[in-house]
Amino acid sequence: MSATQAYAAQTPTTPLTPFSFERREPGPRDVKIEILYCGVCHSDIHQVRDEWGGSIYPMVPGHEIVGRVTAIGDQVKKFKVGDIAGVGCFVDSCRSCPNCVAGLEQYCDNGMVGTYNGREKITNLPTYGGYSTQIVVDEQYTLTISPNLPLEGVAPLLCAGITTYSPLRHVGVGKGHKVGVLGLGGLGHMAVKFAAAFGAEVTMLSTSKSKEADAKRLGAHHFALTSDPATMKELANSFDFILNTVSAQHDYATYLDLLRTNGTMIVVGVPPTPSKVPAFNLIMKRRSIIGSLIGGIKETQEMLDFCAAHNIVSDVEVIPVQEINEAYERMLKGDVRYRFVIDIASLK
Amino acid sequence: MSATQAYAAQTPTTPLTPFSFERREPGPRDVKIEILYCGVCHSDIHQVRDEWGGSIYPMVPGHEIVGRVTAIGDQVKKFKVGDIAGVGCFVDSCRSCPNCVAGLEQYCDNGMVGTYNGREKITNLPTYGGYSTQIVVDEQYTLTISPNLPLEGVAPLLCAGITTYSPLRHVGVGKGHKVGVLGLGGLGHMAVKFAAAFGAEVTMLSTSKSKEADAKRLGAHHFALTSDPATMKELANSFDFILNTVSAQHDYATYLDLLRTNGTMIVVGVPPTPSKVPAFNLIMKRRSIIGSLIGGIKETQEMLDFCAAHNIVSDVEVIPVQEINEAYERMLKGDVRYRFVIDIASLK
DSSP: OEEEEEEEBSSTTSOOEEEEEEEOOOOTTEEEEEEEEEEOOHHHHHHHTTTTSOOOSSBOOOOOEEEEEEEEOTTOOSOOTTOEEEEOSEEEOOSOSHHHHTTOGGGOTTOOEESSSSBOTTTOOBOOOSSBSEEEEEGGGOEEOOTTSOHHHHGGGGTHHHHHHHHHHHTTOOTTOEEEEEOOSHHHHHHHHHHHHTTOEEEEEESOGGGHHHHHHHTOSEEEETTOHHHHHHHTTOEEEEEEOOOSOOOHHHHHTTEEEEEEEEEOOOOSSOEEEOHHHHHTTTOEEEEOOSOOHHHHHHHHHHHHHHTOOOOEEEEEGGGHHHHHHHHHTTOSSSEEEEEGGGGO | OEEEEEEEBSSTTSOOEEEEEEEOOOOTTEEEEEEEEEEOOHHHHHHHTTSSSOOOSSBOOOOOEEEEEEEEOTTOOSOOTTOEEEEOSEEEOOSOSHHHHTTOGGGOTTOOEESSSSBOTTTOOBOOOSSBSEEEEEGGGOEEOOTTSOHHHHGGGGTHHHHHHHHHHHTTOOTTOEEEEEOOSHHHHHHHHHHHHTTOEEEEEESOGGGHHHHHHHTOSEEEETTOHHHHHHHTTOEEEEEEOOOSOOOHHHHHTTEEEEEEEEEOOOOSSOEEEOHHHHHTTTOEEEEOOSOOHHHHHHHHHHHHHHTOOOOEEEEEGGGHHHHHHHHHTTOSSSEEEEEGGGGO
């Protein structure tokens, strides 16, 4: 066993505080990783505060993990000591259902094992995430990462990156497509980078004029203020795809109207209560709405390799772990451009 | 001009009554059709009663028209006098937008011209539908029909048929797919026939146990009572596609849960108010919802040819036009198996 320093939530209503626990020694197929950076995802807040129910305490959040391999099991093939490795939203799945076999472990019919707030398959012990000094993960659920990219900007690729990359690839976004990205936050800023990198003409759809310069710097070709009726009228029936990253309550119909015939709205944000969808808005132009959840291991690796080849990382604000509670409050106000990343050196 | 007998609504709140008007003489590209049968669509009631707004009175409803060609313009190539011809939901469109060029006239960017309750492009005169003795239509918007099928059963193919055929083809339903059909009415009974003919394993999803025998006679392999929680639990994550024909208010989420990973719910019914869609139900299995509106002329012809080859027609109850008001009331109660069709001989 290996002593690990961390920050944990002890209850849904108290701040995160220092916490120590033991990681298992690496088994034959395990990789032991000294964590360097861990991104802070909005879902960390939801789970810390038990907003989705079923939270397990103490909880060590964090599923955007980048670090250095310090030990490997004797059957490990993908890694050697000293390599840079990544861990995303899950650390195991059943490995035998059709989705797992197809490389879609995120949709595992028997339930993937979350990197934190989950339970290990064999021991049933709670999983602890990346707000910690080290982690031990089966190499099959561990990603290889190019050392050439700034690693603090790589961490959020493991969740925010793959969450936007996967659906854009799934629906086939590319040259000649007009793509709208709704919401400029952790997910939205990655969606802009990927859609532009895939060759699409990208429009940032936002309620905040102040985001225009940033959106264009990130690669958006156009900026549209969604609160302006004239702009919305002009954009009606114009997009092939809209990637909707908004988790606040909002009206899907307003944005469905911006899709042309056969257009698709991709939903990756989860508003607190169901959004209303008028069938008419779908039927009159054969529009569709599709949901998407992160990505499988194979596609996550593909995404990381794509980012290394195209020099894509997340725009981040690096914080020491001691500022995590304040960071949560700032995230809830949208006050981060565009992802907090914890420098895990601050835990030592 | 040519005197035409019809039944028309004079106001949104009065019964349909006898009405006479003049059809134009056929132009060079027109086909003049003596109407034999006209199906009665639920949208006839919506428009007669101005439930969608903008209704034009007097209104002669009817867009499921089958008849015999009695005259043709001198440039007409597809038809000769004596042929059986059909007219569906629209009689014109802009012919130049990308959708029209692609054979998707139903999504014409400039608006298709409805067979009734529309306005002719050049004259701006109201269009009158198939509850009438004859109609004159550009051959480009007229379908050829095999004389080998019972024509009263062919009439509803022009709307109910293509409305279900088109999306099942668009999403690629075929062998190896599990398809649920939600709602056994005019649309649902055609959806069962087509999905089965395409090789899928078809389940009728219904709130009414009394429909089981009929569903199986129509070609459904299974029947599921959606009001039974145990049945719904058993069917969770099992369908590749659900064709949702229900126009009454209902909860999309209940049926989305029945879709497996990558499953799609096709929406062709328009509930009176928007349905609620929880993003979570879409995201967790990469499910989608797609709308679909009738079909283009090319695909409608393909569907009619498919029906002729596979001996598919609608199950109908033939009525004289004098019973149309009573038929509307019975339709609103779901009391028809599965489509009323007017025998236009009753108008003469």
